[in-house]
Amino acid sequence: MQDVSGVVWVATVLGIVGLLLFDFFFHVRKAHVPTLGEAARWTSIYVSIAILFGVGVWIFGGNQMGAEYFAGYVTEEALSVDNLFVFLLLLSSFKVPRADQQKVLLVGIVVSLIARTGFIFLGSALINSFAWVFYLFGLILLVTSGNLLREQHGDQEEKPDNFVIRVARRVLRTSDEYDGDKLFTYQDGKRVLTPMVLVMVAIGGTDILFALDSIPAIFGLTQNVYLVFTATAFSLLGLRQLYFLIDGLLDRLVYLSYGLAAILALIGVKLILHAMHENNVPFINDGESIHVVEISTALSLALIISILLITVVASLLSPKGRTQTYVAAARRHATEFLDIETDPAYCDEIFHKLLVEEARLKSLPEKYRAQIRAEDELMALLHRAHQLHEQRVAAGTCFVPESAGSREARA
Template sequence: MEINGLTWGLTIALIVGLLAFDYIFHVRKAHIPTIKEAAIWSAIYVGIALLFGLVFFAFGDTQHAVEYYTGYILEKALSVDNLFVFLIIMASFKVPREYQQKVLLFGITFALISRTAFILLGAVIIQAWSDVFYLFGLFLLLVAGQQLRSELRDDDDSEDEANNIMVRLAKKILPASDKYDGDKLFTWENGKRVMTPMLLVMVAIGATDILFAFDSIPAIFGVSQEAYIVFTATAFSLMGLRQLFFLIDGLLDRLVYLSYGLAAILAFIGVKLVLHALHDNNLPFINNGENVPVQTIPTTMSLLVVVGILAITVVVSLSSPKGQALRALQNAERYSFRYTKLAEESPEQDRREAEALMDKWTQAAEQVPQKFRDELIDHKDSYSRIIRTAHETRLASAQATGQSAPVSQQIVDRGGPQV
């Protein structure tokens, strides 16, 4: 497949068009996407990305097709990890749920712009100095080691995510309001034009996107050195990320070992880059400037390894005791909250199903070992209050109709779930 100016122009036009469609038809009117809406649009964007890879096969360009799919899966995995940080930032700024779509789409747009700049810069550097792969490889190995060490030490830097240097600088330049004014970036207070938290959260996410690019771009250059492949794989991995956030919201937290999996992938790509650099070595102090006879890792093998590590990470996360504990705690809170939101005129069948789910997961949550409760419940008072309120509501309803509600009675008598 010939990659020329026309190819680049058509591809950029497609990506800009998809972004414009999102801005015009999805986030212009603030709303909370339903699961159905998020699922449909996630499938559409993933389908577009997969169909794009088939274009290479249609031209008989199998090598670039495999590189594209490998890079797409790698970048998609790293993007999902980025969603964790976006979630932390939005929680820190208390972004209303209906405005989170706009914040996420801004983050995706800024990420696309910043990573495109890094891709072009990386391509120029590689063209001028092929031994830069040594630096890329060693950098990824350091990042993987740092991420693994942070997980083992259980470091929590979330407090700093919403107070990075860019946010502090923005606050110094312009006065900021503590209150949201819809999804506006600026508002008026006491006759003065001030920034809203909406602008500050976008600044925080934009600054974080730049940091993500330092990990992301060296990693994908380990899959392909063709700038077009790197760009398209990165761009399509970011498209649809907003919908994916709302689709797997809740599941994200259950991927308790995702960081370990990503550390393993980054380490693998780092080793691949170092081997590639040794194979094409030009440094005079390594093997007298001659190529080192080492076995490089083919792209097909990279694809299998990346997919395999991700599959193992997801299965282990969801089936591990910690993952099961988090699922029980989240569902106990979720179904209790949903029960309190049932309309009074809800059909009896719907009410019974809601009660059964609430009881099931409340009992499961109470069986969670204490060590997981201490680790996984950030705000115990809030968690207890949500569940207690739901069971008090049910108990009052049961007493009014002369029915029994044994689980609710136990929860209320104890003053809430035993966390």
Template sequence: MSTNVPLWVWAITLVAILGLLAFDFFFHVRQAHEPTLREATIWSAFYVGVAIAFGIILLIFGGTTMGVEYFSGYLLEKALSVDNLFVFLVIISSFAVPRVDQQKVLLFGIVFALIARSGFIFAGKAMIDNFTWTFYLFGLILIVTAGKLLAPEKEGDSGDADNFIIRLAKRFLHTTDHYDGDKLFTYENGRRVLTPMLLVMVAIGGTDILFALDSIPAIYAVTTNVYIVFTATAFSLMGLRQLYFLIDGLLDRLVYLKYGLSIILGFIGVKLVLEALHTNQLPFINDGEHVNVFTFDAYTSLPVIVGVLTITVVASLVSPKGKLMAAVRRVERLANGYLTHDYEGDPVERAAKYEAMLAAQNSLLRFDRVKVDAMMEEVGANWAIEKAERAHAEATGN
């Protein structure tokens, strides 16, 4: 198999990917339910296994270089996809999407991401083939992105769902404030209206486009083989829905992941700039001649990506800060869940949800009080708890 992959190979690959997406929808998502930990684990392992099996096939039939480039790209895109889950979590929490209906939102996000990234992949390939300065541009994008990951988050930067796109949608579309299962349309006062489910999908779709602007330049630093770029991206997105439910409780503990991604993106950005200098044809740089600089190959990228991700993930999981963040975020989500749930006059369910919030609050007693207060203030959990307490007092008369 050469770098010019035959059309029949492309056709088989596309049919396999579409088949997996169709299987996911008809057998897992069509019937709304909350996946169990066992279900999420099995299917996450399945999709990782499929990605590894595909990489082994590339190693056998395409050669070592293609295999190494694929696994480097897959790991890079998988890490960036996990970072996407943080924003998905914020959006889903902001819109208070019922747990049983979250699978449909996530599958839509994956399909939209695959479509958006496919467009950027082929656009990026066209730029690389026709413009000699493309690697300079890609490298600069990644270096700037790496710097932004290290910058302190400003209020509203963490994925506020009430963004420009959502405000437009709310203004021009007739939407209700209540969900009707996972339906996009429902009837209210005899009128057919849109449910908030559509707004959630619009928010996730909008963020996917922004993610593609970072992920595609990053993987083109690993390889310029468009087939490897596409398959590594596609397989990294497959199983992301199951991974969301599998590591839902661990996402908040990955407090150092953004630093690891910053190092990786910075490294890849520098790698692209060095490659651009090495093949330079711009007249205002070294009179249009190639610059004799050191460049990194695919065999260097893979251990760097693996090493940095391993260190940052392990450091996050053993970090006291990560454990505290996960505990505080859980309290916040339970408080918001109490506020947004439609109890339909069921006092037992209301009491159960309130008790769950109180139990999560009590779990914070094992941490340092000063650090807890600071973290609660940082994520806005105090406000959610106070509002939930007032709502519960009004509903129960206590």
């Protein structure tokens, strides 16, 4: 299976395209807010497909290829979770209604998959032609690892901004308001683009930039183009469902970036050691191979899984993570209630969620409650949400929500 036949390639690509089309026509075409059960069900289905595919690779390709696939898939999936932080900030920044976010994510994923496929074949061609590329990829991952650690001391709530987003804002002239999930609408009698196009470009372009980290990372675990492609594709396929499943937990993973920094550093070192073993750069050891101990794929897989387990468990047990989760959720629900959502029934649901988050904030230790009360912007945001709700109740356009306790008792 090292030299995968054209028939297998075609069948794999058709299978992936079929999954994307199924996702669009049966889930995304009709705008709706996915329930937690729906997101969990389809996330588990996509993860199961990826695992079953890996089992097939292990059976038909052997232990080495099986380990390489799973190491690549786990790493790409972990990096995808980190990317969801940026997606969350992007969708909030562009004020995309919750029901319309699915289409944005799916289009962004398709654009990313096409672009990453090009990067994969380009990376493979470079590796086959120039052994020094391993040094370059290794250095890229070490620099990225350092950047992840540095960002932990920065502002995690600042709006995402990069070259793609700036160019898109300048080039694409859109209407001021969304028209559902339509890409075109009429404004002053003229057919114009909606902000939905701008959001899709921002999501797709940002995900392409993420490939500059993830593609070198997976090439550090396997140089088999088929395995690189399939591990990357399967990690992206379930990303939309995963977003709706864990977006409430993203802020809880306070140590995930540390874990990802360690993983990228590990793979970076692995790549440089491999480059030294395969060395033919004239000014390094006179172009001769350097005898070093290389990190095996099996050891890499074990270390990657261990690092992820440690960082996730530490994040979930951390009082800081719990506080950050409640604060971010309260801020997000208040913003949605005030500025984004317009459907009365969904606004009632959002306000109920906001009350639940406020109750959770009050359950935190006094140390963290004092820090929250000191956040004037958050307190003002919550106050405005309560004022607007009272106005809607007085006007008869909103239901009075149940308390969290009465709803749980009724359930």
